Amino acid sequence: MDRNLQRQVANMRKSLFDQGYLDEQFIQLEDLRDDANPNFVEEIVTLFYTDSAKLIRNIENALENNPSDFERLDDYMQQFKGRSSSIGAKKVKTECSQFREYCKAGNAEGCIRTFQQLKQELATLRRKLETYFEMARQANT
Amino acid sequence: MGSGPADAKFHVLAVDDSLIDRKLIERLLKSSSFQVTAVDSGSKALQFLGLQDDEKRDPQPTPVPPNHHQETEVNLIITDYCMPGMTGYELLRKIKESKSLNYIPVVIMSSENIPTRINRCLEEGAEEFFLKPVQMHDVNKLRPHLMRGKQSQETTKHQ
Numbered sequence: 001m002d003r004n005l006q007r008q009v010a011n012m013r014k015s016l017f018d019q020g021y022l023d024e025q026f027i028q029l030e031d032l033r034d035d036a037n038p039n040f041v042e043e044i045v046t047l048f049y050t051d052s053a054k055l056i057r058n059i060e061n062a063l064e065n066n067p068s069d070f071e072r073l074d075d076y077m078q079q080f081k082g083r084s085s086s087i088g089a090k091k092v093k094t095e096c097s098q099f100r101e102y103c104k105a106g107n108a109e110g111c112i113r114t115f116q117q118l119k120q121e122l123a124t125l126r127r128k129l130e131t132y133f134e135m136a137r138q139a140n141t
Numbered sequence: 142m143g144s145g146p147a148d149a150k151f152h153v154l155a156v157d158d159s160l161i162d163r164k165l166i167e168r169l170l171k172s173s174s175f176q177v178t179a180v181d182s183g184s185k186a187l188q189f190l191g192l193q194d195d196e197k198r199d200p201q202p203t204p205v206p207p208n209h210h211q212e213t214e215v216n217l218i219i220t221d222y223c224m225p226g227m228t229g230y231e232l233l234r235k236i237k238e239s240k241s242l243n244y245i246p247v248v249i250m251s252s253e254n255i256p257t258r259i260n261r262c263l264e265e266g267a268e269e270f271f272l273k274p275v276q277m278h279d280v281n282k283l284r285p286h287l288m289r290g291k292q293s294q295e296t297t298k299h300q
Contacts, residue, residue: 082252
């Protein structure tokens, strides 16, 4: 049991919340862990990324081939926002909302720009969470 | 496993096309000691309940053994509102229109907070409407509905 590492893990976790990457929903996920499901949070986050890949591709294709079909874009993004919300991905969720605003306003350029930001936030969160989970694993062995 | 013994768990049928939300609702329900069956569409839910879906909008029908003899009876249905094919509202209606199943309490989940949608569902007979992401305090509200559902089912059986 490395106390130093545990402290680092706790600090990293705190900064993920303080810096707005995660919201309260992530804590809900943590509370669902038990002896039979110790890796629940990691499992659902992993599922989020694999499950979302298809949606992201759909949005990408729609933006490329049909950028003015705002109804379809909004529909995709509503689904994606729901998934982000389920894992507590706060910054990602904000980009989703912004994207939907641009859809409502019929602003294709805004959609494209926001989508790039969304993908960046997704990647950043993934990196941070992977690091966090790895550290937490090491701290517990 | 059948109904009767005091430690028989309540069985909840969860319906959601989102894999993540299915996993989440399943974990929430199981950690409250409910037995859970999770399906990804209204059609599959109806199949599981033993009701045929005449409209057959499910694009990938995979056979789900129909639950005719209620060995694993369903005590509550919790369904997402927005689903491709049959919506949660449509599923709710079919259940409430069914003589054999309308005693089962139905709860709707949605990521959108739309009062007209909520009212429509409650008027159609939904017990509760949960905003997603569903949390533990929502699941805690289910028990009274489950107990009432089981009671009306027992009454129906003995008539």
